Amino acid sequence: MSRIELVNLRKEYGSVVAVNDMNLTIDDGEFIVFVGPSGCGKTTTLRMIAGFEDPTNGEIRIDGDLVNEKEPRDRDLGMVFQSHALFPHKTVADNIAFGLRMKKVPADEQARKVKEVSELVRITHLLGKMPAQCSGGESQRIALARTLVTEPSNFLLDEPLSSLDAKLRRELRAECDRLHDELQKTFIYVTHDQEEAMTLADRIVVMNQGNIVQMGSPLEIYGDPVSYFVADFFGNPAMNLVEGEFVQSGSGLEFKSPQFDIPLPAKYSATAPGKGTLGIRPENVRIGSDGGGASIIRNVDLVEPLGKDTLLYFETGADRPFVAVVEGTQAVNRHEQVQVGFPDEAIFLFAANGDRIR
Amino acid sequence: MTAEATLNGSPAKGGGASRREATRTQGIKRFKWTVLTPLLIMMAFILLPAFFLQGYFSFFAFSIFDAGDNPGFSSYFEASTWVGIDLWKDALNDEKFGFAIIRSLLFSAGVTVGCFILGFALALLMYRPFRLQGFYYIFFILPMLTVPIVIAYTGEMILYQNGPLNDIIGIFTGTTNESSFLYNQEVALTTIGFMEIWNWTPFSFIIMMAGLASLPKEPIEAAQILGANRFRIFWEVQVPLLRPVILLALILRFLESMGEFPKTWGLLQGGPGSATETVPIYIFLNAWQFFDISYGAVLSYLVLFMMIFIVMSAIWLLRREKKSLDAMYEARPQEG
Amino acid sequence: MAMTKSQRRHVDTVVRYIFLTIWLSIVVFPIFWMVSTSFKPDREWFAWPPVYISEDPTIQNYLVVWADVSEYTDQVHTQSLQRPWEALGNSTLISFLATTLSVLFGSVLAYGVSRYQILSEARMFQLLMLRMVPPIVLIAPISIWYGALGLLDTVLGLVMLYFLTTLPYAVWMSKSFIDEVPREMEQAAEILGASRWRTIWEVVLPLVRSGLVATFLFILILTWSEYLLALLLSKTEVITLPIELSKYQGSTEGRVYGRQAALSVGITLPLIAVGLIIRKHLARGFSFGMVRR
Numbered sequence: 001m002s003r004i005e006l007v008n009l010r011k012e013y014g015s016v017v018a019v020n021d022m023n024l025t026i027d028d029g030e031f032i033v034f035v036g037p038s039g040c041g042k043t044t045t046l047r048m049i050a051g052f053e054d055p056t057n058g059e060i061r062i063d064g065d066l067v068n069e070k071e072p073r074d075r076d077l078g079m080v081f082q083s084h085a086l087f088p089h090k091t092v093a094d095n096i097a098f099g100l101r102m103k104k105v106p107a108d109e110q111a112r113k114v115k116e117v118s119e120l121v122r123i124t125h126l127l128g129k130m131p132a133q134c135s136g137g138e139s140q141r142i143a144l145a146r147t148l149v150t151e152p153s154n155f156l157l158d159e160p161l162s163s164l165d166a167k168l169r170r171e172l173r174a175e176c177d178r179l180h181d182e183l184q185k186t187f188i189y190v191t192h193d194q195e196e197a198m199t200l201a202d203r204i205v206v207m208n209q210g211n212i213v214q215m216g217s218p219l220e221i222y223g224d225p226v227s228y229f230v231a232d233f234f235g236n237p238a239m240n241l242v243e244g245e246f247v248q249s250g251s252g253l254e255f256k257s258p259q260f261d262i263p264l265p266a267k268y269s270a271t272a273p274g275k276g277t278l279g280i281r282p283e284n285v286r287i288g289s290d291g292g293g294a295s296i297i298r299n300v301d302l303v304e305p306l307g308k309d310t311l312l313y314f315e316t317g318a319d320r321p322f323v324a325v326v327e328g329t330q331a332v333n334r335h336e337q338v339q340v341g342f343p344d345e346a347i348f349l350f351a352a353n354g355d356r357i358r
Numbered sequence: 359m360t361a362e363a364t365l366n367g368s369p370a371k372g373g374g375a376s377r378r379e380a381t382r383t384q385g386i387k388r389f390k391w392t393v394l395t396p397l398l399i400m401m402a403f404i405l406l407p408a409f410f411l412q413g414y415f416s417f418f419a420f421s422i423f424d425a426g427d428n429p430g431f432s433s434y435f436e437a438s439t440w441v442g443i444d445l446w447k448d449a450l451n452d453e454k455f456g457f458a459i460i461r462s463l464l465f466s467a468g469v470t471v472g473c474f475i476l477g478f479a480l481a482l483l484m485y486r487p488f489r490l491q492g493f494y495y496i497f498f499i500l501p502m503l504t505v506p507i508v509i510a511y512t513g514e515m516i517l518y519q520n521g522p523l524n525d526i527i528g529i530f531t532g533t534t535n536e537s538s539f540l541y542n543q544e545v546a547l548t549t550i551g552f553m554e555i556w557n558w559t560p561f562s563f564i565i566m567m568a569g570l571a572s573l574p575k576e577p578i579e580a581a582q583i584l585g586a587n588r589f590r591i592f593w594e595v596q597v598p599l600l601r602p603v604i605l606l607a608l609i610l611r612f613l614e615s616m617g618e619f620p621k622t623w624g625l626l627q628g629g630p631g632s633a634t635e636t637v638p639i640y641i642f643l644n645a646w647q648f649f650d651i652s653y654g655a656v657l658s659y660l661v662l663f664m665m666i667f668i669v670m671s672a673i674w675l676l677r678r679e680k681k682s683l684d685a686m687y688e689a690r691p692q693e694g
Numbered sequence: 695m696a697m698t699k700s701q702r703r704h705v706d707t708v709v710r711y712i713f714l715t716i717w718l719s720i721v722v723f724p725i726f727w728m729v730s731t732s733f734k735p736d737r738e739w740f741a742w743p744p745v746y747i748s749e750d751p752t753i754q755n756y757l758v759v760w761a762d763v764s765e766y767t768d769q770v771h772t773q774s775l776q777r778p779w780e781a782l783g784n785s786t787l788i789s790f791l792a793t794t795l796s797v798l799f800g801s802v803l804a805y806g807v808s809r810y811q812i813l814s815e816a817r818m819f820q821l822l823m824l825r826m827v828p829p830i831v832l833i834a835p836i837s838i839w840y841g842a843l844g845l846l847d848t849v850l851g852l853v854m855l856y857f858l859t860t861l862p863y864a865v866w867m868s869k870s871f872i873d874e875v876p877r878e879m880e881q882a883a884e885i886l887g888a889s890r891w892r893t894i895w896e897v898v899l900p901l902v903r904s905g906l907v908a909t910f911l912f913i914l915i916l917t918w919s920e921y922l923l924a925l926l927l928s929k930t931e932v933i934t935l936p937i938e939l940s941k942y943q944g945s946t947e948g949r950v951y952g953r954q955a956a957l958s959v960g961i962t963l964p965l966i967a968v969g970l971i972i973r974k975h976l977a978r979g980f981s982f983g984m985v986r987r
Contacts, residue, residue, distance in 0.1 A: 385890070386810045386812070389806060389810070389812070389890060390806060390810065390812040393799075393802055393803050393806050393812065394803070394812065396799065397799070397803070397861065400854060400857070400858055401858070404836065404839070404854060404855070404858065405832070405858070407835070407839045408832045408835040408836045408839055409832070409835070410835075411835035411838055411839060412832065412834070412835045415834075415835070430841075430842075431838070431841060431842035434838055476717070479713075480714070480717060483710050483713055483714055484714070488707075488710070490711075490714075492973075494714050494718065495973070496970065496973055497718055497721055497722060498717070498718075498721060499969065499973075500721055500722075500725060500966065500969075501721055502915060503915060503962070503965045503966050503969045504724075504725065504919075504962050504965075504966075505918065505919035505935070505936055505939075505958075505961050505962060505965070506919050506921060506936075507919070507921050507936040507939055507940055508728070508919075508936075508939065508958040508961055508962055509724070511939065511942075511954050511958060512724050512725075512727060512728045512955070512958060513724065514949075515727060515728075515731055515951050515954075515955070516723075516724060516727050520740060520741075520742040520744065521744060522727060522744040522746065525742075525743050525744050556720070556721075556724070613825075613826040614826075616828060617827075617828025617829065617830065619828075619830065619921060619922045620919075620921035620922065620936065623921075623922075624921070624940055637828075637830075638828055638830040638922075641830050641831065642830060642922075645833075645834040646834070646926065651834050651838075654834050655834065655835065658830070658831035658832065658834070659831075661828070661830075661831050662827060662831045662832075665826065665827045665828065665831070666823070666827070669822070669823050669826045669827070672826075673819040673820075673822070676819070677815065677819065
């Protein structure tokens with residue numbers, strides 16, 4: 001049982017607040033992902049948990065024990081670094097055995113454990129090599145093995161895949177997932193890649209400017225973003241966000257923008273008028289006349305077939321393109337006029353300050 | 359859980375140092391003193407008393423005749439008499455000392471420029487990989503690996519009137535050449551200077567090689583694409599980026615040659631006449647040949663002040679360059 | 695006249711080799727002359743025209759200087775004061791001891807400066823002064839003080855001074871390497887349970903090994919060839935090789951070029967051997983952190 005609690009955790013660098021009074025409980029065995037743009041405080045938080053940074057204020061508890069005062073090595077943690085941080089002057093086997101040696105594990109047990117763990121991450125064939133002879137993906141596996149072998153209760157992973165190419169990243173992502181399933185240990189994973197967060201996490205912690213913006217399962221974050229920031233951050237292609245104004249029209253509310261005007265669903269009739277943003281995920285944009293909700297007629301500006309799906313870009317006059325995803329290789333041509341529909345349940349509204357309007 | 363339990367109730371407040379920070383600060387402090395203590399002890403043990411003695415003798419004139427045959431430590435004090443600032447006045451009016459300083463400054467300046475130009479030129483010819491790079495590199499560092507006093511004596515074998523240098527010059531000019539390079543007042547110091555340049559060009563060469571090799575390639579390639587020729591690239595890209603290294607190579611070399619002793623002393627002992635009486639030689643002559651420790655002490659102090667002034671100016675220049683270099687590279691904000 | 699790229703490259707190569715070869719001959723000639731003279735019999739030492747390569751090479755000079763072979767010792771040009779092997783032993787002991795201490799101590803200090811700023815930047819520059827002020831300005835009082843302490847003519851006395859005067863280079867050079875070791879490397883070691891000294895010893899120092907080797911050689915050069923301090927502080931008992939060599943110059947028996955050359959070769963060879971062994975480490979390490987990589 002290992003539970004990590006962050007209580008009013010705060011970190012200031014001079015006048016800059018890197019982490020702002022953060023409260024979070026991470027359950028045993030949870031795979032939690034801190035995600036956000038660079039500078040949002042996610043790495044600082046991780047490094048405070050590890051003990052490389054001291055909090056300006058607040059508590060870090062592991063299993064109920066306050067660990068603020070403990071050295072990193074006494075916190076029962078393992079950490080994988082962005083740069084892998086393998087010791088280039090030691091063989092792979094010696095790298096993996098390093099932690100065991102520091103803990104004065106007997107030599108024969110060291111050898112046994114190194115063998116075990118290298119089988120687990122499938123690097124047995126690399127044990128005799130030097131880190132420089134290993135590829136990026138292999139290095140990352142070795143770094144994982146070096147951390148796994150000391151059997152910590154919690155794993156901290158600081159953007160471990162960001163130095164790898166896309167294919168390897170997918171492969172090792174799956175590997176992380178598998179390891180987590182097998183070990184049932186707590187994983188705290190930091191990334192700026194929303195896709196990594198979506199695929200790996202039991203729970204995502206979205207951070208921005210030192211604050212937790214939203215916390216929840218990947219589907220909650222995706223389907224029910226609490227703000228413009230979260231809505232914009234998750235999803236690829238990103239959510240269509242059109243700036244405009246909510247205007248009272250008759251009994252209902254209407255969205256007016258330089259690009260288009262549409263009536264809003266009835267549930268927003270009580271919303272106060274004013275400036276705001278309308279959002280709709282590209283895959284929810286309906287092309288064609290069937291179905292309910294508001295719709296407009298638009299020129300297709302660009303057709304981008306991706307194989308399984310096709311992306312349609314529409315002329316909007318704004319900086320941000322308006323995109324729709326349609327299944328298959330639908331026969332829509334450039335400059336063709338199509339009907340673009342906004343199903344009621346797919347519409348998100350955000351107030352001028354970025355908050356979600358429900 | 360005792361100490362932690364009390365802390366449980368009241369989390370550390372408002373930016374104060376945590377206990378771990380305190381213990382780590384203490385650990386670092388202990389580390390610092392562990393590392394510094396031997397150095398400080400040695401300085402206090404050797405340098406401090408030396409400074410004190412130096413100061414003492416600069417106001418108390420020591421006489422070798424009063425000291426007798428077997429000067430123990432106390433006899434140095436018994437044989438010294440208070441003379442106030444007489445010796446300082448003498449030193450400031452000492453024409454020979456003035457000339458020694460001028461000689462040293464000229465010598466060092468010449469050697470520094472010579473080493474630097476040669477070293478930089480060689481580095482420019484060598485820094486890009488080519489087939490025999492390793493071969494030349496090994497040979498080019500050889501002079502630095504040769505002991506100065508060996509250079510002095512070997513130099514004498516080559517330079518004396520019936521030596522190979524005159525022979526080679528004779529072969530090229532078709533005349534019989536019997537120049538004296540060492541025992542001629544007009545050229546002696548220059549000759550020593552050339553030996554010093556031969557000896558220490560590798561130092562400048564290695565520094566400039568390291569500097570050139572570590573310059574980022576992109577700005578140079580970008581300049582090439584933009585149509586700059588080699589000289590423009592050299593003056594507008596390489597030299598500005600290398601400024602701190604260049605300054606370092608110049609300063610280190612200048613200060614090291616100010617102290618040059620083995621070649622000058624080993625070969626000429628300040629002669630012929632006083633042609634090679636540089637500052638170290640002049641002090642050496644006074645303190646060790648004439649046993650005038652007190653006058654040597656005064657001269658030493660004056661030189662020390664001069665050197666400290668030079669070193670401080672050099673340091674000021676170096677720090678300024680290093681700062682501007684750091685600023686150039688660290689302008690990008692940190693990620694977190 | 696316009697040249698094609700390959701023509702220009704060709705011209706470049708030729709020009710480069712011409713200049714490099716000129717300098718090469720300037721570098722090599724004195725060393726060649728020293729070696730060549732060491733094998734000359736005495737009648738060739740002062741011959742005119744000079745003898746470049748002996749027609750009658752002999753190892754007599756080496757035998758007299760290094761082996762003190764009796765059949766030659768009664769000849770002229772022989773020194774009675776020679777103790778070359780003792781001097782070699784002293785030189786080896788003193789310079790390796792001082793250099794090792796200086797590099798070990800200097801690199802740990804440099805680590806402290808790099809990671810914990812235990813010396814401020816201003817102090818770091820002040821440290822350079824230990825080296826940059828010529829030792830001649832303090833040698834007289836040091837000699838008196840050493841006399842009082844009984845450190846004159848001792849190995850320890852010289853080692854301490856060599857340590858002090860070379861430490862600035864050791865700190866500056868090794869710091870420029872240590873600065874480049876990524877912090878994550880140390881943090882990885884730390885979280886795996888290594889203590890500070892352990893991290894320095896097992897992670898940091900091995901990572902800067904080639905830099906330390908270059909530093910070691912450079913300082914070895916300085917201590918091995920040091921002349922002034924050795925001359926004044928240990929002229930009778932603990933004689934080092936440079937002092938041993940300088941005895942020949944002071945002798946009244948005239949110039950003995952062959953003998954000097956034979957001794958010079960012996961003094962120079964060890965350094966060149968060490969230099970060749972570690973030459974591949976040398977290219978780095980002399981920028982003193984004045985270049986950003």
